Amino acid sequence: MKVSINSxxxxxxxxxxxxxxxxxxDDDQGYGTVIADGTVPPEHTDAARKAAANCxxxxxxxxx
Amino acid sequence: xxxxxxxxxxxxxxxxxxxxxxxxxxxGECPLVDVGDSIAVTRRxxxxxxxxxxxxxxxKKAFEMLGSPLPLVPIAFDPPEQTRYRQILQxxxxxxxxxxxxxxxxxxxxxxxxxxxxxxxxxxVAEVAKVFPIQVxxxxxxxxxxxxxxxxxxxxxxxxxxxxxxxxxxEVSVEEALAKAGELYEYLSELVRTRRGxxxxxxxxxxxxxxxxxxxxxxxxIGLCYLFVLAGLDTVADxxxxxxxxxxxxxxxxxxxxxxxxxxxxxxxxxxxxxxxxPFTSRVTTREVELNGFTxxxxxxxxxxxxxxxxxxxxxxxPYDIDFHRPENRHISFGLGAHRCLGSHLxxxxxxxxxxxxxxxxPNYHITEGTAPRVLWPRxxxxxDSLHLTIEE
Numbered sequence: 001m002k003v004s005i006n007s008x009x010x011x012x013x014x015x016x017x018x019x020x021x022x023x024x025x026d027d028d029q030g031y032g033t034v035i036a037d038g039t040v041p042p043e044h045t046d047a048a049r050k051a052a053a054n055c056x057x058x059x060x061x062x063x064x
Numbered sequence: 065x066x067x068x069x070x071x072x073x074x075x076x077x078x079x080x081x082x083x084x085x086x087x088x089x090x091x092g093e094c095p096l097v098d099v100g101d102s103i104a105v106t107r108r109x110x111x112x113x114x115x116x117x118x119x120x121x122x123x124k125k126a127f128e129m130l131g132s133p134l135p136l137v138p139i140a141f142d143p144p145e146q147t148r149y150r151q152i153l154q155x156x157x158x159x160x161x162x163x164x165x166x167x168x169x170x171x172x173x174x175x176x177x178x179x180x181x182x183x184x185x186x187x188x189v190a191e192v193a194k195v196f197p198i199q200v201x202x203x204x205x206x207x208x209x210x211x212x213x214x215x216x217x218x219x220x221x222x223x224x225x226x227x228x229x230x231x232x233x234x235e236v237s238v239e240e241a242l243a244k245a246g247e248l249y250e251y252l253s254e255l256v257r258t259r260r261g262x263x264x265x266x267x268x269x270x271x272x273x274x275x276x277x278x279x280x281x282x283x284x285x286i287g288l289c290y291l292f293v294l295a296g297l298d299t300v301a302d303x304x305x306x307x308x309x310x311x312x313x314x315x316x317x318x319x320x321x322x323x324x325x326x327x328x329x330x331x332x333x334x335x336x337x338x339x340x341x342x343p344f345t346s347r348v349t350t351r352e353v354e355l356n357g358f359t360x361x362x363x364x365x366x367x368x369x370x371x372x373x374x375x376x377x378x379x380x381x382x383p384y385d386i387d388f389h390r391p392e393n394r395h396i397s398f399g400l401g402a403h404r405c406l407g408s409h410l411x412x413x414x415x416x417x418x419x420x421x422x423x424x425x426x427p428n429y430h431i432t433e434g435t436a437p438r439v440l441w442p443r444x445x446x447x448x449d450s451l452h453l454t455i456e457e
Contacts, residue, residue, distance in 0.1 A: 011404040014159045018329075029151065030158030030409065053392040056400055057116075 001040040002063050003048050005032050009059035016060060020047035032059075070098040070358065080441035084339070085384055092372035095356050102365035103358075104344070108376035110356055114347055114368050115401040118142050121366065123403055125348035129365065134249070135287040137280070139295070143402055150406070152278045153288070156267050159409045165204070166413060172199050173421040180455070181425050185432060188451040189305045192418070197300040200414060201292065206266025207255075218248040219293050223445075252289045256282050296407045299341040300414050302447030303397075305437070306339035307332070307415065308422075309451055310386060312431050317386050322427045325420060331388045332415045337395035338386065342445045343371035345399060370396050428456035 003023055005016070016032040017024040022044050024032050040048045040062075052060040071094045078087040091097065095107035105114055114121045119142070127140035135141075138149030155161060176196060180186045198215055202208070207215075221244030260272045260282075272285055280288065311318045321327055344367045351362045360366065374395045375383040398405035405411070431437065432452035439446050 011401060012154060012158070013398070013404060014409055018159070026158060026160055028158070028160075029154040030160065050391065054394060056394050056396055056398075056404075058394075 001045050001048060003034055003038045003040055003052065004061050004063075005034055006059045006061070007031065009057045010055075011057050011059075013056050015054050015056070016051040019054060020044065020051040023048055024051060070094070070096050070103065072098040072100075073104070075099050075104075076442045078441070080446065081438040082436070084439055084446070088343075088369075088371045088375055089384070091369060092375055096358055099367060102346070102367050103355075103360065104367045104369055105355070106369040106372040107356070108373045108379065111368050111370070111373040111396070112400060113355075114366060115345075115396075115399060115403070118146075118402050120350055120353055121347035121368075122350050123345075123347060125350065125363075126346040126365065129346075129348065134290050135284055136291045136294075137284050137288040138406070139291060139403060140287075146402060149284075150402070152274065152280070153271070153406060156271065157406050157409060162409045162413055165200075165410075166417065168203060169200060169414060169417050170421060172196065172203075173418050177422055177425055184455040186453055186455075188308050188453050189301070189437075189448050190450065192422075193301040193304040193308070193451070194298075196304070196418060197297045197414060200410070201297060204266060204410075205268045205289070205292075206259075206264055215293070215297075218244050218251075219297055221245060222248060222294060223298060248293065249286070249290070252286045253282070256285045256289070292407075295342075295405075296410070298447060299445060300411050302341035302445060303336060303339060303411070304415060304418060305448040305451050306341070307335035307419070308453070309431070309437050309448060310335060310338065312429055312451075312453060314386060315428075315430075317388065318423070318427070320388055321419070321423055325423070327388050328416055328419050328423075329412075330390075330393070332412060332419060333393050333395060334386060334388050334390065336397040336415075337374045337380070337393060339446075340370045340374065340395075340397035341447060342397075344369045344444075345403075370399065426455055429453045430456065 010031050012030040014026065014030055017026050023035055023040060025035050027033050048062050052062050073091065078090065080087045091104065092106050095110055097104040097106060105111055122142050124140055124142045127136060132140065138146045138153065141149060173196060176192050180191065186192065198212055199209070202212060202215065221241040225238065225241040225245055256272065259269050262269055263273065268289065271280060274280065321331055347366050347368060349360050349362055349364045349366070353360050374397060377383055379392065379394060380390065398408040432454045435452040437448040437451045440449050
């Protein structure tokens with residue numbers, strides 16, 4: 001699985017890096033960024049789905 | 065503005081003071097509602113559509129209608145001007161910037177709660193919820209703590225002024241409120257003048273010392289402070305009051321937090337979902353637009369209902385239940401899109417810290433017999449008039 005953030009849609013709610021700190025980090029502005037290339041280790045797939053489902057802007061995608 | 069075909073609701077007559085859930089249920093029955101001088105947008109997908117299109121639904125024009133004498137930075141602007149302000153200000157309010165304040169916030173919360181443990185009773189709204197955010201503001205902006213009560217007085221006057229149209233004139237002395245707003249403006253103006261060029265750690269000093277091209281003019285900096293006072297104090301107080309009321313009335317839910325304090329962040333979100341203290345936000349159309357088959361002419365005011373957007377059954381099963389275990393909680397109490405609440409990270413931290421420290425010390429409490437908290441209504445932001453709590457053994 002891979003995660004990605006549509007940076008045009010992200011408004012810096014900050015939920016993704018709060019819910020899944022292994023997959024997402026914050027930048028200086030508080031916008032979410034994907035760590036490395038966004039590949040999700042198997043133990044973090046639930047966290048990835050949770051982050052995507054809780055993004056208020058719907059800015060996060062997951063792809064298998 | 066043609067409103068003939070829409071259902072009409074007089075929002076002033078909603079049973080908000082004692083039954084806010086019923087009020088939101090009624091507002092959410094139809095996707096668009098004629099509420100007199102504007103159209104209420106209540107269905108989630110339409111709410112998202114409006115908030116994500118600032119070019120078509122302008123926040124700037126909505127604030128122009130209010131006639132603020134100050135540039136309320138950044139909410140009274142639209143992109144791209146607003147984008148510049150956000151980029152300048154966001155680093156000061158990001159989770160990374162807010163996190164170091166946690167210890168100080170926690171100590172302030174403990175200092176407010178400790179005397180109540182002894183006394184076994186309190187008005188939570190007056191003694192905790194209203195005081196805490198003002199103290200945080202004072203520390204953040206590097207102001208003397210003895211200004212606290214003065215700020216309460218100024219803020220209350222300014223907020224009364226903002227809601228004057230919705231309150232009977234006998235309750236409000238507009239002249240008095242205007243005079244207080246003038247005092248606040250004078251104080252902030254003087255503050256901005258004396259702080260500029262002084263190196264210090266507080267947010268205001270750092271904002272005032274930004275290098276070009278990020279520097280803010282005196283007027284912009286005063287507007288930012290003014291907006292912080294208007295938007296950042298009562299909103300947190302009101303959310304805390306509502307949250308504690310629900311916890312007081314639902315001991316089974318409260319027990320979950322006592323048994324597992326790691327649930328508090330999720331509980332904070334759920335309580336925020338149910339009770340956004342700014343339950344609707346205003347936009348004005350920049351041209352003619354069709355919304356759900358209804359034509360809005362250019363310059364129409366729409367009230368975007370976050371409270372009903374938070375009760376969409378497809379997103380939130382059993383939306384009127386309190387559930388601290390929702391796998392998804394895409395509530396929009398902090399708004400959506402370009403104007404997402406700048407202070408959301410600070411507000412979240414304030415609420416989480418307060419719920420944590422309170423329940424460590426006071427796990428069992430109930431609403432004092434013979435008292436009933438009431439929502440002050442009609443208002444642009446909503447909150448309880450009081451919340452008398454009795455602490456149980």
